[in-house]
Amino acid sequence: xxxxxxxxxxxxxxxxxxxxxxxxxxxxxxxxxxxxxxxxxxxxxxxxxxxxxxxxxxxxxxxxxxxxxxxxxxxxxxxxxxxxxxxxxxxxxxxxxxxxxxxxxxxxxxxxxxxxxxxxxxxxxxxxxxxxxxxxxxxxxxxxxxxxxxxxxxxxxxxxxxxxxxxxxxxxxxxxxxxxxxxxxxxxxxxxxxxxxxxxxxxxxxxxxxxxxxxxxxxxxxxxxxxxxxxxxxxxxxxxxxxxxxxxxxxxxx
Amino acid sequence: xxxxxxxxxxxxxxxxxxxxxxxxxxxxxxxxxxxxxxxxxxxxxxxxxxxxxxxxxxxxxxxxxxxxxxxxxxxxxxxxxxxxxxxxxxxxxxxxxxxxxxxxxxxxxxxxxxxxxxxxxxxxxxxxxxxxxxxxxxxxxxxxxxxxxxxxxxxxxxxxxxxxxxxxxxxxxxxxxxxxxxxxxxxxxxxxxxxxxxxxxxxxxxxxxxxxxxxxxxxxxxxxxxxxxxxxx
Numbered sequence: 001x002x003x004x005x006x007x008x009x010x011x012x013x014x015x016x017x018x019x020x021x022x023x024x025x026x027x028x029x030x031x032x033x034x035x036x037x038x039x040x041x042x043x044x045x046x047x048x049x050x051x052x053x054x055x056x057x058x059x060x061x062x063x064x065x066x067x068x069x070x071x072x073x074x075x076x077x078x079x080x081x082x083x084x085x086x087x088x089x090x091x092x093x094x095x096x097x098x099x100x101x102x103x104x105x106x107x108x109x110x111x112x113x114x115x116x117x118x119x120x121x122x123x124x125x126x127x128x129x130x131x132x133x134x135x136x137x138x139x140x141x142x143x144x145x146x147x148x149x150x151x152x153x154x155x156x157x158x159x160x161x162x163x164x165x166x167x168x169x170x171x172x173x174x175x176x177x178x179x180x181x182x183x184x185x186x187x188x189x190x191x192x193x194x195x196x197x198x199x200x201x202x203x204x205x206x207x208x209x210x211x212x213x214x215x216x217x218x219x220x221x222x223x224x225x226x227x228x229x230x231x232x233x234x235x236x237x238x239x240x241x242x243x244x245x246x247x248x249x250x251x252x253x254x
Numbered sequence: 255x256x257x258x259x260x261x262x263x264x265x266x267x268x269x270x271x272x273x274x275x276x277x278x279x280x281x282x283x284x285x286x287x288x289x290x291x292x293x294x295x296x297x298x299x300x301x302x303x304x305x306x307x308x309x310x311x312x313x314x315x316x317x318x319x320x321x322x323x324x325x326x327x328x329x330x331x332x333x334x335x336x337x338x339x340x341x342x343x344x345x346x347x348x349x350x351x352x353x354x355x356x357x358x359x360x361x362x363x364x365x366x367x368x369x370x371x372x373x374x375x376x377x378x379x380x381x382x383x384x385x386x387x388x389x390x391x392x393x394x395x396x397x398x399x400x401x402x403x404x405x406x407x408x409x410x411x412x413x414x415x416x417x418x419x420x421x422x423x424x425x426x427x428x429x430x431x432x433x434x435x436x437x438x439x440x441x442x443x444x445x446x447x448x449x450x451x452x453x454x455x456x457x458x459x460x461x462x463x464x465x466x467x468x469x470x471x472x473x474x475x476x477x478x479x480x481x482x483x484x485x486x487x
Binding site (some may be wrong): 161 | 297298320324389
């Protein structure tokens with residue numbers, strides 16, 4: 001079989017297996033006879049989804065969580081690439097800062113999330129900071145690796161043409177390290193979703209984490225499912241955006 | 255000038271002049287500091303003592319061709335070739351026009367939009383040569399540009415380079431460890447000794463131009479080659 005047909009076949013298989021989960025799930029609900037507040041059926045979840053969509057609550061809370069994720073991701077990535085670039089360029093700076101960086105990685109962000117909420121309030125800011133912190137380290141490491149991997153031969157070529165620092169950054173270092181940078185963004189995007197939910201579960205008045213907890217408290221288990229599926233959709237979309245960026249900018253690699 | 259790196263003394267008391275539009279070639283065994291010499295000339299390395307004087311400008315425009323073509327893998331042939339013009343702030347339209355001329359000069363028509371990964375070694379090196387010439391440099395530096403090519407491609411590239419040099423009339427300094435290469439291309443061959451490299455011989459190559467492939471089988475070529483071979487030992 002040609003690789004192309006094989007590829008489209010495997011895609012259909014993926015969709016098929018996802019669709020098969022729905023009757024399987026319905027069957028489990030029927031056979032086990034579990035009450036709705038323990039395991040709602042797909043139909044219950046679908047109806048709850050439509051209700052949340054119609055009264056606007058789902059979109060509102062999704063919007064809040066999405067802005068936390070995106071703002072946190074942007075802040076974390078911006079800060080991490082700047083620090084990472086400086087570290088990649090200066091061994092001395094790396095020696096000075098690396099104990100702090102490694103120590104900071106030893107503290108799980110989840111453990112200090114309550115502190116951040118106490119200090120920064122239960123609004124959007126504390127969640128953005130949690131996202132940024134959780135995203136920071138992997139993006140930092142990828143930036144260092146990416147910039148250090150730029151071939152010295154290409155630096156020589158640029159220097160022989162008397163390129164200035166700015167040109168070397170924009171025309172050499174950025175494009176050369178882009179594959180690794182986007183790899184960092186991919187990890188960061190997934191982690192950022194986790195950061196936002198962790199922050200919201202600690203304490204929040206809005207967002208999907210709040211909705212999740214509300215559903216839990218009110219025995220509205222269908223709502224919990226709706227929130228979880230929305231989160232999955234969010235994470236997949238972010239992942240998709242990064243994949244699109246890779247397709248657009250890394251054509252030369254494939 | 256001299257150049258050393260830590261305990262390594264790569265070059266010692268090297269002194270030479272190049273005339274405008276002259277093609278000179280440094281010939282030496284590996285470890286004679288040939289590449290160090292070119293890096294000093296290109297300004298990539300400061301000599302430990304001594305200096306490089308250029309008569310017309312103290313900072314001449316330099317085009318350099320490297321052992322490995324050193325192309326940017328994310329740029330197409332066209333975009334790799336016009337890089338020097340981009341760095342000089344040319345507008346896109348002018349840069350592309352000039353790049354198209356260079357592509358024609360090195361015979362890569364039809365490959366404008368190819369990526370380096372799709373090029374053979376010889377083609378990649380042609381791109382390297384086009385890139386080194388596009389900004390009309392005062393001095394062209396060639397660092398064993400054909401060392402990584404197979405023998406047949408290498409000989410074809412000599413012809414190409416010879417033709418391009420005739421067309422462009424640049425001052426060229428090349429380093430190589432191939433006697434045939436240096437004789438076929440250069441006006442003057444300077445033989446370097448083992449590290450620390452010193453100039454052992456400075457020989458005029460009085461072969462007529464334009465040089466064609468069969469010149470390598472003449473007795474005069476053989477005599478010159480023998481002289482160089484003896485000097486390297």
